[in-house]
Amino acid sequence: MTTTTPILYLVNEFADASVNNLLLSLIHKLDSTRFEFHVLGLKASGGPLESAFEESGAHVVRLGMRDRLGIGLVKPLSRYIHDHHIQIVHTHVLRPDVLGGIAARLAHCPIIISTKHNPSYTRQQPNWLLRNAVYWPTMYLPTHIVTVTELIRQQAINHLHIHPNRVSTIHNGIEIERFYRPDARKPLRDSLGFAPDELVMTFTGRLVGGKGLRTLLPAAQQVMSQYHHVRLMIAGDGPLEAELKRMAQDLGIAGRTVFTGFRTDIPQLLAASDLFVLPSGIEGLPLALLEAMAARKPSVAAISGGTPEVITDGETGLLVPAGDVQSLVMSLTTLIQDSAFRQRLAERGQQHVRAHFSVDHMITEHDLLYQSLAQRRDQQILVMP
Structure with a gap:
């Protein structure tokens, strides 16, 4: 028995x-x-x-x-x-x-x-x-x-x-298939006001210290000054929200940055995105990164905690030093310029997460x-x- x-x-x-x-x-x-x-x-x-x-x-x-x-x-x-x-x-x-x-x-x-x-x-x-x-x-x-x-x-x-x-x-x-929702791309982009030809960079997570958001916004400003079809989406809430909105205003990118607040529809938001960025310097094993890769989004992440166990630089994503604005700008620029490279990273990243992080x-x-x-x-x- x-x-x-x-x-x-x-x-x-x-x-x-x-x-x-x-x-x-x-x-x-x-x-x-x-x-x-x-x-x-x-x-x-x-x-x-x-x-x-x-x-x-x-x-x-x-x-x-x-x-x-x-x-x-x-x-x-x-x-x-x-x-x-x-x-x-x-x-x-x-x-x-x-x-x-x-x-x-x-x-x-x-x-x-x-x-x-x-x-x-x-x-x-x-x-x-x-x-x-x-x-x-x-x-x-x-x-x-x-x-x-x-x-x-x-x-x-x-x-x-x-x-x-x-x-x-x-x-x-994570549940891999839950986060791969290409069918949700157009409805969510329409609801958020993204034009079909705009490229959307996305961060998801708590708006707290250590998440690298004070690095992300200046990097986004430099990228947006070169590429006028690029938008930034920050999905999440937290104590830094008001400060980050003021920072976006001061940098002149508030009109091209969407703060969604707290959302429960992360798979759909990722579907509306073109690339994912996680500049955090305090990660263990970041679920937000796994979710983005499962959604088949090319990802840039700061080297922190277990991110190198998720991303092999140049193969399943891109790694940058935490807090380094210029390195982040360079990696984002590389992805924006090369759609074929974005596609390769997205496919390999999804395969990697499916094999090792399901x-x-x-x-x-x-x-x-x-x-x-x-x-x-x-x-x-x-x-x-």
């Missing part, structure tokens, strides 16, 4: 965020006859994905965090892990890493996994020094670490001296990891005196 393995995913809240969507993919695609899923939210508030988790068949619980740190949740969380015989606790972000790791240790959970999406917090992020002081020590709480890039894995091994057997790289994956590939890697850690645990139990 086969028994299911109870897995607990711990999240801050049920927001429509990339990590939560990743967990939904795991729950939908992993074999429900072998795994039983529990999703616990630390905060009392729900969120737009709470019902989606419930509909997936997972056991969904709000723990109701009442203080900023959530230390009071360690005991009830540990009790839940013990009472439901949880065999795997898997976390992804800092507060769940800390609280989940401590609670799982207290409950003697045999497998504790933490996925690290970035090497550290950067100066552009609030309380970065304090958060880093907590972030790195949490690497020692789990029994196994998953990193979304090989770069982060090597940092954990070389700088924190974590044994290589305790660290695996599993790249994030959601199915990511699911398979998680399934194999869960199985191997369970087998390793069973072998340790067998050899115990």
